[in-house]
Amino acid sequence: MSMTSVRMPHAGGFSLIEALVALVISSFLMLVFMKMAGLQLHRAQESRTRAFAIHQMQGMAAAVSVNPAYWVSKSAVPVTLNLQSSTGGPDCERSRCNPAQLAQYDIARWGTTLALRLSAPEATVACQDDMGTPVCKIELSWKERGAAPLARSKLTLRFTP
DSSP states (O other): OOOOOOOOOOSSOOOOOHHHHHHHHHHHHHHHHHHHHHHHHOOOOOHHHHHHHHHHHHHHHHHHHHHHHHHTTTOOOOOOOOGGHHHHHHHHSSSOOHHHHHHHHHHHHHHHHHHHHHSSEEEEEEEEETTTTEEEEEEEEEEOSSSSSOEEEEEEEEEEE
């Protein structure tokens, strides 16, 4: 009896090892893509928050500019936004207000709006005379959502009313 070897025809396709290697590589690439997509979403949210803050600062600058009788006067003191005390006061939409009441009203409304969209906002509004020209400064800071506990974003706007 002679032994003859019978060869099995080689089946086409991938071996199990090749399929596992392809699966590992594609899984790794998907993880990298998901991480990048998450970072992009976070950056987009930061951009929206920053755009909102800039828009609010411009609105407050407009409010300061239409009330120079208070903000540019020698009696005006820098106002630091305190959200606990930013409610109440006069309603200048329904009754006449003097310049100081209007400034208080504007700050209260601004503080309420900031508290709705920013996390732990802090702001200061101050005007001073710079050689005969009034110069105002608005500083706004807030805690970024998802950032380190002490990390705060800060913007400063300087303008002449």
